[in-house]
Amino acid sequence: MTCDFLVIGAGIAGLSFAIRAAAHGSVIVLTKGNALDSNTAWAQGGIASVLQPGFCDDGDSVELHVADTLDAGAGLCREDVVRAIIGEGAATIDDLTGYGVDFDKHDDHFALGKEGGHSKRRILHARDTTGREIAESMVEVARRTPNLTLLEDHFTIDLITTGKLGSTTEDRVLGAYVLEKASGEVRIFRSDRVLLATGGCGKVYLYTTNPDSATGDGVAMAWRAGASVANMEFIQFHPTCFYNPAATGAEARSFLVSEAVRGEGGILINAKGEDFTRKADPRGSLAPRDIVARAIDREIKKTGAPCVYLDVTHKPPGFMRERFPFIHEKLRSFGLDCEKQPIPVVPAAHYQCGGVVTDVNGKTTIRGLYAIGEVACTGLHGANRLASNSLLEGNVIARRALADILSHYGVAKHTDDAPEIPDWHHGDVTAPDELVVIYHNWDELRRLMWDYVSIVRTDNRLRRAGTRLRNLKKEVREFYWGHRVTADILELRNLVAVASLVVDCAIRRRESRGLHHTLDYPAPDDRFLRDTVLRRF
Ligand code: SIN
Numbered sequence: 001m002t003c004d005f006l007v008i009g010a011g012i013a014g015l016s017f018a019i020r021a022a023a024h025g026s027v028i029v030l031t032k033g034n035a036l037d038s039n040t041a042w043a044q045g046g047i048a049s050v051l052q053p054g055f056c057d058d059g060d061s062v063e064l065h066v067a068d069t070l071d072a073g074a075g076l077c078r079e080d081v082v083r084a085i086i087g088e089g090a091a092t093i094d095d096l097t098g099y100g101v102d103f104d105k106h107d108d109h110f111a112l113g114k115e116g117g118h119s120k121r122r123i124l125h126a127r128d129t130t131g132r133e134i135a136e137s138m139v140e141v142a143r144r145t146p147n148l149t150l151l152e153d154h155f156t157i158d159l160i161t162t163g164k165l166g167s168t169t170e171d172r173v174l175g176a177y178v179l180e181k182a183s184g185e186v187r188i189f190r191s192d193r194v195l196l197a198t199g200g201c202g203k204v205y206l207y208t209t210n211p212d213s214a215t216g217d218g219v220a221m222a223w224r225a226g227a228s229v230a231n232m233e234f235i236q237f238h239p240t241c242f243y244n245p246a247a248t249g250a251e252a253r254s255f256l257v258s259e260a261v262r263g264e265g266g267i268l269i270n271a272k273g274e275d276f277t278r279k280a281d282p283r284g285s286l287a288p289r290d291i292v293a294r295a296i297d298r299e300i301k302k303t304g305a306p307c308v309y310l311d312v313t314h315k316p317p318g319f320m321r322e323r324f325p326f327i328h329e330k331l332r333s334f335g336l337d338c339e340k341q342p343i344p345v346v347p348a349a350h351y352q353c354g355g356v357v358t359d360v361n362g363k364t365t366i367r368g369l370y371a372i373g374e375v376a377c378t379g380l381h382g383a384n385r386l387a388s389n390s391l392l393e394g395n396v397i398a399r400r401a402l403a404d405i406l407s408h409y410g411v412a413k414h415t416d417d418a419p420e421i422p423d424w425h426h427g428d429v430t431a432p433d434e435l436v437v438i439y440h441n442w443d444e445l446r447r448l449m450w451d452y453v454s455i456v457r458t459d460n461r462l463r464r465a466g467t468r469l470r471n472l473k474k475e476v477r478e479f480y481w482g483h484r485v486t487a488d489i490l491e492l493r494n495l496v497a498v499a500s501l502v503v504d505c506a507i508r509r510r511e512s513r514g515l516h517h518t519l520d521y522p523a524p525d526d527r528f529l530r531d532t533v534l535r536r537f
Pocket residue numbers: 043044045046257258259260351386387388389390
């Protein structure tokens with residue numbers, strides 16, 4: 001199959017690009033599962049944006065939003081990128097309402113929420129299911145957009161580039177090998193404009209707020225294709241994942257209690273009822289996430305308790321049900337009435353701040369390959385992402401990427417001089433009959449990343465993780481080449497690759513900054529005031 005624009009991923013970043021690009025050429029969007037399985041659909045809090053005066057919080061401005069983002073990013077944000085993205089925020093909101101997204105309002109003004117690290121109320125939201133509202137609206141628009149084909153259950157295995165085919169001239173993208181899950185066949189999708197919008201890698205960790213699909217596919221593919229990757233040590237742990245020891249199933253184990261709950265007055269307390277986060281930062285429960293997650297980690301280790309608590313019992317009766325209906329109902333289904341009992345919570349992996357290196361237009365180091373959203377490292381987040389900046393980034397960079405592509409490549413196809421792409425060879429491989437190897441390695445990987453590479457790190461633990469990952473990589477490689485590919489083995493292969501990138505970046509950063517905290521170098525060190533960039537070739 002050939003198209004003008006091949007988009008891999010169907011969250012806000014991919015669809016935002018695809019819907020616009022369809023006015024200029026043929027678009028195929030591939031997603032490995034259901035189009036509503038994206039990280040976007042799971043976002044609760046909302047999208048941060050400063051609206052025009054009169055419609056924003058008193059005294060708020062783009063400058064203040066920029067300052068909060070830079071402050072959270074702990075010295076590593078690229079200020080030009082931060083200004084560009086935040087400056088285009090209001091236009092993004094117009095796009096989304098144009099797609100039918102129904103943000104909450106008070107009278108005829110958007111209702112604005114607050115989250116950690118924000119000095120003002122500036123989070124637009126749709127109850128506590130903002131992501132679902134955005135995803136459903138955009139998938140519906142995508143399905144009726146002419147020139148746009150949305151293919152679900154299509155798992156992209158690898159990018160095809162001139163470099164991979166042996167060319168020594170400028171490396172450019174030619175398309176991708178894609179597993180059609182229903183038939184088990186691998187097909188070639190040709191396009192010399194490929195957009196990676198595959199989200200992050202939360203499933204690398206045992207505990208995560210992410211859906212099962214967050215297996216780092218885009219970063220792993222781009223890395224194998226030779227693109228540069230940066231800042232993978234900065235994995236954000238969300239402070240308040242519902243602690244539910246009896247839970248079975250990913251949805252119950254990964255249930256997020258939005259930071260917006262703290263924005264509305266929820267307070268983190270320990271088992272004695274003490275507001276322990278104030279010792280770490282005067283902003284207490286609403287300090288940036290790195291600070292709050294570390295404070296919880298310390299409290300849990302100090303007291304030996306399995307969790308801390310998010311207390312909203314002081315809010316007026318009915319408040320939670322009205323403002324956070326999804327969270328309220330979900331907690332009730334787990335047997336907890338949050339209006340009467342504090343909510344047990346623990347930190348869990350939530351967001352990958354690093355990724356495939358791009359410029360402010362999503363352009364990677366491989367010609368024709370763009371990366372947008374969580375998969376990318378644009379420089380917006382630096383060492384720690386400010387809450388609710390990511391939906392904003394996905395939408396803004398999607399606009400900019402299309403403008404960049406149109407200005408550099410025009411709309412005509414560029415496939416005439418493209419080299420022949422070899423068919424996928426299954427060789428003499430058989431269907432995998434050793435599923436236990438996959439499941440064992442999957443569990444081992446996620447456990448070792450949790451134990452050795454989570455909120456607080458040491459050189460020793462990182463080295464241990466590196467050694468074990470090298471063994472896992474070898475086993476997975478043997479399995480991959482020895483069997484017919486399936487979604488499970490492809491995900492495991494990507495998880496191992498991305499976990500190794502996290503460890504490689506973390507080992508290089510011999511200081512503590514933002515989300516990377518190591519007991520061996522507990523303070524920031526200006527010699528490391530730069531991105532950790534990994535180059536494959
Ligand atoms: C949340 O609702 O707490 C998540 C928001 C975000 O990660 O930006």
